[in-house]
Amino acid sequence: MFLKLVLLCLCLWRLDGVFGDDEVKSVSVRGGNFVTLNSVLTEMKDDVIQWRFGNENTLIAENNVMADKITVYDGGRFRDRLKLDNQTGSLTITNIRPEHAGLYKQINNEIKSFSVTVIAAGSSRGAQILVSVKEGEPVTLKMPFLQILDNDLIQWRFKNTVIAEINVTADRITVYDDVLDGRFRGRLKLDNQTGSLTITNTTTEHTGRYELQIHHMKMDFYLTVYSEISVNEGDSVSLNSGLTEMKDDDEIQWRFRDENTLIAEINVTADRITVYDDVLDGRFRDRLKLDNQTGSLTITNTTTGYTGNYKLQINRKIKRFSLTVYARLPVPVIISNSSHCSSSSSSSSSSSSCSLVCSSVLSVSHVTLSWYKGISVLSSISASDLSISLSLPRFC
Missing domain, CATH: 2.60.40.10 (Immunoglobulins)
Structure with missing residues (x-):
């Protein structure tokens, strides 16, 4: 009986060693690149190594030396991206994307854990994805992928203040548009399918750094709202x-x-x-x-x-x-081209037409000529870097 208790205690200790948490190593990688998570082994003998991902502890890869079998479960988000080293059991993820960010565990006789952060393409510390918009117009800061996962917590921050979030687990979407003196009040919209953030009726007060955080993934935007002015x-x-x-x-x-x-x-x-x-x-x-x-x-x-x-x-x-x-242009000259005049008749009707030519007399960097009838544009023509005058025919 005593021997059975000792064996039982040993088994429980070994299970705790396999499934317990150990020190987590942090790894950062830019989207589109590859990352290798190194196993604890330099050479495999009769080992069985498993790689698991996320809070659900999903099995994504396994190397069973005794059975001479290597298996990658790369359906869905990991399709065609996983590679196992048959000598060491290390796992490589290629063409990594933000949805691959999270906790990875390598399990054999002990656990080695990795927290992988994916830096979205175009974003890093000190650099942002640049977006600009004319004052008064809407702008959308887009998520880097098109589908929200079941356990996602998505937060949008402006100058380190949370302004909007989606908690998929709690089935809750919240916009905090009264923060920061209410500058976002009535202007924030979250897409519940993609998590993208839209700011409507923008003002120059919305210029600044925005941060998107989804679990282990962060993405920075710098939005510039500019005033557009024109003068002669x-x-x-x-x-x-x-x-x-x-x-x-x-x-x-x-x-x-x-x-x-x-x-x-x-x-x-x-x-x-x-x-x-x-x-x-x-x-x-x-x-x-x-x-x-x-x-x-x-x-x-x-x-x-x-x-x-x-x-x-x-x-x-x-x-x-x-x-x-x-630049100021001279008043266009309207010329009647009588050579284009013609007439036709039949027993029931007659009609005539002639061509009018609107011609500029200066070469400028860019010009548009338009024929109007009231406020309706009948026809127009544009050109850049003109070396000759620009003409626009109109038959009437």
Whole structure:
């Protein structure tokens, strides 16, 4: 009886050694790459090694040396992605995707556990997937795959604050649109099929870093909401800071285009206003004005050389503008082409037609000519880098 109890205790200890938890090794890999989870063995003898995945402990691969059999259960999410090393039992996952993130366990006489984090393509620490949208329009931050799994917990964060989440296990979808001064109120929509987040009626306050977290997977987005402004060449334009009054410690900088060239700044603490109108070949010379109350920037006597993106930075807050300056075209000339006139008659009716030609007289970088009847467009034509005049026929 005593011998049976000892054997029973030994068996229980061995089972605990097999199925108990040990130290978990963290592994990160970029989506689309491969990762190898190394087993505890340097060489297999009469071993049986199993690889299991997720909280459900699903068997995904097995190497039975005595039976001379290697099996990968790669249906569904792991299809054609699993490889077992027949010498060591190590597991390689190829073309890894975010849905492969999670807990992996290698089991033989002991357990070795791996927590695999998949960094979505285009995302890493210090880098984000860049998205931009015109102010007032909706934007969707898309999940990297198309199906939510049964045990998923999906969270969307803005500047480290949770703004929306899906808890599949609890069958619950929640948007926290009253956080952060209510800037998202009535604007957030979660897709219950894909987990993607849509922000409607965007404002510049929605510019910033968004983080998507699904269990072991994280994905970063940087959303830029820009104001779109257009003006005719020679006119003035004001880029509004959005402030009604500057604070004592405000520092305001205006930058131009992708070169991020500083063109104007206000340092309230130092009581200093500076315009750098000699930069960029002096194109802004004597044309920049800063409002010392609001920090708004006015550009006078604009030219097409001012077309581009402008960035306003107020301390750590950023606001962007897309300015287009249109060249002035001469009034199109309408010419009657009598050589196209013709007539026809029959016993019941007669008709005539002639061609009208609308012609520009300047070569410009881009131009569109259109015929209208009231507010309806009858026909139009566009061209870029013109070296000759542009004509648009219309028969009437």
